[in-house]
Amino acid sequence: MTVNLNRLSHFVAVVESGSFTAAADRLGLAKAAVSHQVAQLEKELGTTLLVRTTRRLSPTATGQRFYERAALILRDAEEAVGAVSAETEIPSGTLTLTAPLDYGAKVVTNAVAAYLALYPAMRVDLSFNDTVLDMIEKRLDLAIRAGWLIDSSERAKRIGTFEQYLVASSAYAAKLGALSHPAPLAEAAWIANGALKAPLEWRFARTGKETSILGKALVTADSTDSAHSCALAGIGLAVLPDYQVRGDIAEGRLVRLLPDWALPAGGIHVVYPPSHFRPARVRAFVEILQRMEKERGRVAG
Structure with a gap:
């Protein structure tokens, strides 16, 4: 069977848009043309790909599986065309990316600014989402x-690391008094970051020695950003990434506790969709972000 890429693109647009009307607007075509192409695709395949629910069109189970494969085929086709013109190495089009809220606000926005300064014809669609x-x-x-x-099956590249800091407001740190060991912290008030798998279990290490504590949550926050806000408000202890709190520590809004005791470090990764070709717009942005991560790593601690 010969694959008609136009029909695939019509079908993918309908699934992603939720209706023939929205898909037609997205493709710049008449609704009837989109409907006809999808109907022909269903006829050729001998199966129903879409069903109408109360407010929108949704794929059948077969349609969903077909959509996932079709979206990959279309992306590969687009990138094959891009590969031909990639010799110029000039980023073009729109870069679409997602990042965690905290890292996005503190680091990615700066990378985007540098990226657009170098490539002013580019556009960027951001989604900061945990x-x-x-x-x-x-x-x-x-x-x-x-x-x-x-x-582990994701196409990922580690471009940097971050340290985790145990922090508190200066007022709460004063209540705890001088600390030389993590053990007393088991009785302190903790801000648990619900975005983490085990937000109250922490392993501290120093010069070959390790100790673990289990904290008691006074407040459970649903994101790193909200845990950060609670720490600034003086509610209790929080473990937060260095890129989020370094400025607060430098300006005295937060105090880093037990700096001689290290918590497990995390990684900064870029993850790619399943494709063999990475457009110039992607490679250029990753290079900028990786350079910023190297610079950030030099001032960590």
């Missing part, structure tokens, strides 16, 4: 993830 998004469904060029990757 939810791990489906890169194919959202048509993302890359995802930036901070921490520890769960899915």
Whole structure:
């Protein structure tokens, strides 16, 4: 069977847009033309790909599986065309990416500013979100993830690391008094970051020695940003990434406790969609971000 890429693109647009009307607007075509192409595709395949629910069109189980493959095929086709013109190495089009809220606000925005300064014809679509998004469904060029990757099958590249700091407001740090060992912290008030798998279990290390503590949560926050806000408000202790709190520590809004005791470091990764070709727009941005990570690493601690 010969694959008609136009029909695939019509079908993918309908699934992602949720209706023939929205898909037609996205493609710049008449609604009837889009509907006809999808109907012909279903006829050729001999199966139903879409069903109408109360408010929108949704793929059948077969349609969903077909959509996932079709989206990959279209992306590969687009990138094959891009590969031909990649000899110029000039980024073009729109870069689409996602990053965690905290890292996005503190680091990625600066990388985007540098990127646009170098390539003013580019456009960037950002999604700062602590939810791990489906890169194919959202048509993302890359995802930036901070921490520890769960899915080892992902096409990922580690471009940097970050330290985790135990911090508190100066007022709360004064209540704790001088600390030389993590043990007393088991009785302190903790701000648990619900975005972490084990937000109250921490392993501290110093000169070959390790000790673990289990904290008691006074407040449980649903994101790193909200845990950060609670720490600034003086509620209790929090473990936060260095890139988020270094400025607060330098300006006295937060105090780093037990700086001689290290917590496990995390990684900064760029994750790519399943494709063999990476457009110039992606490579150029990753180079900028990686350079910034190297510079950031020199001043960590």
